[in-house]
Amino acid sequence: MRVDAVGFDLDATLARTERSRAAILAAATDRVGAARITRAEYLAAHDEHSGGDTREPVFAALLDDRETNVNPAILAEAYREALADTFAPVGDVLSLLGDLRDQYRVGLLTDGPVATQRDKLDRLGWEELFDATVVTGALPAPKPDERAFDALVAGLDTAAESVVYVGDHPQKDIVGARDAGLVPVQVRYDDGPDTHPAAATAVRRDRLVDELPSVLAGLDDE
Numbered sequence: 636m637r638v639d640a641v642g643f644d645l646d647a648t649l650a651r652t653e654r655s656r657a658a659i660l661a662a663a664t665d666r667v668g669a670a671r672i673t674r675a676e677y678l679a680a681h682d683e684h685s686g687g688d689t690r691e692p693v694f695a696a697l698l699d700d701r702e703t704n705v706n707p708a709i710l711a712e713a714y715r716e717a718l719a720d721t722f723a724p725v726g727d728v729l730s731l732l733g734d735l736r737d738q739y740r741v742g743l744l745t746d747g748p749v750a751t752q753r754d755k756l757d758r759l760g761w762e763e764l765f766d767a768t769v770v771t772g773a774l775p776a777p778k779p780d781e782r783a784f785d786a787l788v789a790g791l792d793t794a795a796e797s798v799v800y801v802g803d804h805p806q807k808d809i810v811g812a813r814d815a816g817l818v819p820v821q822v823r824y825d826d827g828p829d830t831h832p833a834a835a836t837a838v839r840r841d842r843l844v845d846e847l848p849s850v851l852a853g854l855d856d857e
C-alpha cells in the first residue's frame with residue numbers, strides 16, 4: 636500500500652483516563668472543602684441513587700449523612716471536573732502528530748457526543764491538531780459503521796486503502812476500519828484485548844509515540 640494518511644481513535648488510544656477513582660473522589664471533595672468520602676461509601680450511594688443525568692443525587696445522599704454546608708450540585712460538578720482532568724495523553728502525542736504531519740495527512744475519528752469529545756480535545760489543546768476531526772455523535776451511527784470511516788476518509792481527501800487507522804477496540808476500530816477498506820493498526824495495553832486477526836499489525840500503547848513512525852514506514856511499500 637501507499638500510506639497517504641493516518642487516522643486515530645481518541646479514547647484509550649491517544650489519551651486515557653487514569654484509573655484511580657478513589658484519588659478522583661479525594662480531589663473533588665478537597666476542591667469544595669468537603670470531608671473525604673471513601674470509595675466504598677461512594678459506591679454504596681451510587682448503587683442506591685444513580686440513574687439521572689448527573690451524580691448530584693449520589694452526593695446529596697452522601698452529604699446528608701454529614702453535617703456540612705456543601706452543595707451536592709457543586710460537589711458533583713467538582714467530581715466531573717476531576718474525572719475530566721485525569722484524561723491525559725499516552726505520551727508525547729504532540730510531537731508524534733507534528734512529525735507525522737510532515738509526511739501524511741492526519742485525522743481523528745472518535746465516538747461519543749460532539750460536546751463531550753470536543754471538550755476533551757479542548758482540554759488537551761488538540762482542537763487544531765488534525766487535518767480532519769470526525770465525532771460520530773454528529774453522524775447516523777458510531778464505529779464500526781462504515782459511514783463513520785467514510786466521513787474520516789472524505790475529510791482526509793484520499794482513498795480508503797491509503798489510510799492507516801490506529802485504534803484500540805477490536806470490533807469498533809480494527810474490524811470497522813478493515814470493513815471500510817482502511818488498514819487497521821491495533822494499539823495494545825496490559826490487560827487489554829488480544830490482537831485481532833484483522834489488524835495489519837499491532838503496537839504497544841506505551842511504545843506508540845516511539846514506534847508508530849517506523850510501523851507506518853513498514854506498511855508503506857511504494
Ligand SMILES: [Mg+2]
Nearest residue numbers: 644646647803
Ligand atoms: Mg478507543
